[in-house]
Amino acid sequence: MPRAKSKKEEPVEAGSDVAMEEAPPSxxxxxxxxxxVDQDENGDAxxxxxxxxxxxxxxxxxxxxxxxxxxxxxxxxFEFLNEGHTLGNALRYVIMKNxxxxxxxxxxxHPSEAKMNVRIQTFEGTTAIQALEKGLxxxxxxxxxxxxxxxxxxxxxxxxxxx
Amino acid sequence: xxxxxxxxxxxxxxxxxxxxxxxxxxxxxxxxxxxxxSFANSLRRVMLAEIPTxxxxxxEIEENSSVLADEFVAHRLGLIPLxxxxxxxxxxSRDCDCDSTCERCTVTLTLHAKCTGDENMHVFARDLxxxxxxxxxxxxxxxxxxxxxxxxLILKLRPGQxxxxxxxxxxxxxxxxxxxxxxxxxxxxxxxxxxxxxIDLWYEQDAKAEWPPSEYAEWEEPxxxxxxxxxxxxxxxxxxxxxxxxxLPPDVIVSEGIKVIQQKLAGLIHELSEGDGGDxxxxxxxGPRSPEYATGADGxxxxxxxxxxxxxxxxxxxxxxxxxxxxxxxxGGQSSWS
Numbered sequence: 001m002p003r004a005k006s007k008k009e010e011p012v013e014a015g016s017d018v019a020m021e022e023a024p025p026s027x028x029x030x031x032x033x034x035x036x037v038d039q040d041e042n043g044d045a046x047x048x049x050x051x052x053x054x055x056x057x058x059x060x061x062x063x064x065x066x067x068x069x070x071x072x073x074x075x076x077x078f079e080f081l082n083e084g085h086t087l088g089n090a091l092r093y094v095i096m097k098n099x100x101x102x103x104x105x106x107x108x109x110h111p112s113e114a115k116m117n118v119r120i121q122t123f124e125g126t127t128a129i130q131a132l133e134k135g136l137x138x139x140x141x142x143x144x145x146x147x148x149x150x151x152x153x154x155x156x157x158x159x160x161x162x163x
Numbered sequence: 164x165x166x167x168x169x170x171x172x173x174x175x176x177x178x179x180x181x182x183x184x185x186x187x188x189x190x191x192x193x194x195x196x197x198x199x200x201s202f203a204n205s206l207r208r209v210m211l212a213e214i215p216t217x218x219x220x221x222x223e224i225e226e227n228s229s230v231l232a233d234e235f236v237a238h239r240l241g242l243i244p245l246x247x248x249x250x251x252x253x254x255x256s257r258d259c260d261c262d263s264t265c266e267r268c269t270v271t272l273t274l275h276a277k278c279t280g281d282e283n284m285h286v287f288a289r290d291l292x293x294x295x296x297x298x299x300x301x302x303x304x305x306x307x308x309x310x311x312x313x314x315x316l317i318l319k320l321r322p323g324q325x326x327x328x329x330x331x332x333x334x335x336x337x338x339x340x341x342x343x344x345x346x347x348x349x350x351x352x353x354x355x356x357x358x359x360x361x362i363d364l365w366y367e368q369d370a371k372a373e374w375p376p377s378e379y380a381e382w383e384e385p386x387x388x389x390x391x392x393x394x395x396x397x398x399x400x401x402x403x404x405x406x407x408x409x410x411l412p413p414d415v416i417v418s419e420g421i422k423v424i425q426q427k428l429a430g431l432i433h434e435l436s437e438g439d440g441g442d443x444x445x446x447x448x449x450g451p452r453s454p455e456y457a458t459g460a461d462g463x464x465x466x467x468x469x470x471x472x473x474x475x476x477x478x479x480x481x482x483x484x485x486x487x488x489x490x491x492x493x494x495g496g497q498s499s500w501s
Contacts (some may be wrong), residue, residue: 062190084425086208088210090199093201129435136431140428140432143428147422150181153182154414157183
């Protein structure tokens with residue numbers, strides 16, 4: 001028994017773990033510092049503070065549209081959070097209908113990220129942001145029209161059924 | 164060739180057309196014409212997954228001596244459709260100011276049943292009783308559409324067994340959990356003659372003889388014998404069949420679906436116009452941009468990957484085999500594959 005014990009202790013006393021930590025410096029960049037700061041904050045925060053922080057985060061409106069880097073006024077990529085094919089495809093169609101728009105496409109870069117990217121390239125005279133905004137408004141108008149048409153159709157159907 | 168686009172324009176100038184072919188309390192069948200498939204599909208997706216309804220979300224079980232486990236009963240309760248008329252004026256409970264429950268974000272239902280007779284007892288959805296204040300008198304009532312007025316069967320009790328529980332119903336959407344789905348199924352169909360060849364029909368001898376014609380086949384011209392394939396054709400008429408699960412009437416599902424799309428768009432327009440008035444970073448280019456990226460002082464317009472490294476190095480080596488995620492731990496920064 002004593003022999004087994006000493007065998008177990010030997011590698012621990014050699015301090016190989018400590019040596020390992022120092023030996024190969026991580027090639028991962030220094031984001032560790034940020035992470036440790038976050039952890040400290042979370043660790044310090046009491047439960048009550050956590051709840052407060054959550055409330056603050058909720059109140060703070062998360063920006064859902066972002067201009068991706070590398071964008072110029074007439075050729076821009078936008079990133080939408082929490083949107084998918086539901087908005088993306090219809091928006092792409094409506095924006096392409098705009099005669100000032102040279103190109104529009106959408107993509108969902110990864111299925112497990114709730115992000116949707118839209119690329120808009122316009123001709124001179126308008127900007128991609130204007131085209132995007134016009135697209136959103138045009139789609140809204142389309143919805144208005146379809147909504148009205150549906151209500152009309154429903155009333156006509158009800159009238160024809162009763163008579 | 165001059166004439167064709169004109170015809171197209173005329174058809175499009177008329178705008179979308181909606182025709183209802185059948186409607187009752189559980190389903191509406193309608194045709195949407197002169198619309199693009201992308202819009203029709205958006206409508207379909209929204210009606211399936213994003214219309215808010217009411218469903219039981221929390222169950223506080225005081226007594227359950229039935230043979231079913233608590234969570235099993237809770238799951239069954241969640242799937243019972245509740246009347247969601249007026250759910251629009253309710254808040255999502257995460258957005259509500261109240262501490263736990265209030266009439267503006269929740270409806271409380273109680274279920275108390277004990278089998279005192281000699282025979283097994285059936286507990287139905289009609290035994291769920293709304294007990295809290297509500298914004299109207301039907302919101303949260305279990306949907307009962309069978310002729311006996313019983314509603315869905317929740318569980319059965321042997322003599323002497325008892326269930327006593329309180330259910331808290333909340334507003335939600337089917338994207339989060341299918342119990343909030345207003346629609347049971349949505350039929351979506353176009354091009355009944357398969358003129359566009361979007362479908363590759365499987366057959367043994369003759370696809371036409373072996374596949375039954377669609378119920379909408381007579382609504383559209385059948386293809387002429389030997390008609391050449393039209394490469395420019397796009398689907399133009401869409402046949403919806405919206406079947407309600409009970410919580411909302413079928414016509415309301417369609418109207419609400421369009422409304423949800425509009426709210427989505429309105430939110431984005433609001434955000435965009437807000438961004439225009441914001442800080443004009445990048446000179447005259449005041450577009451939407453998240454604040455964390457606007458503060459970047461380097462020449463790269465404030466864009467760094469969360470993994471550091473400036474993020475602007477080619478992923479394909481060149482700069483020493485760095486990936487967008489920083490130097491790889493494997494190559495020690497040396498380009499091993501360029």
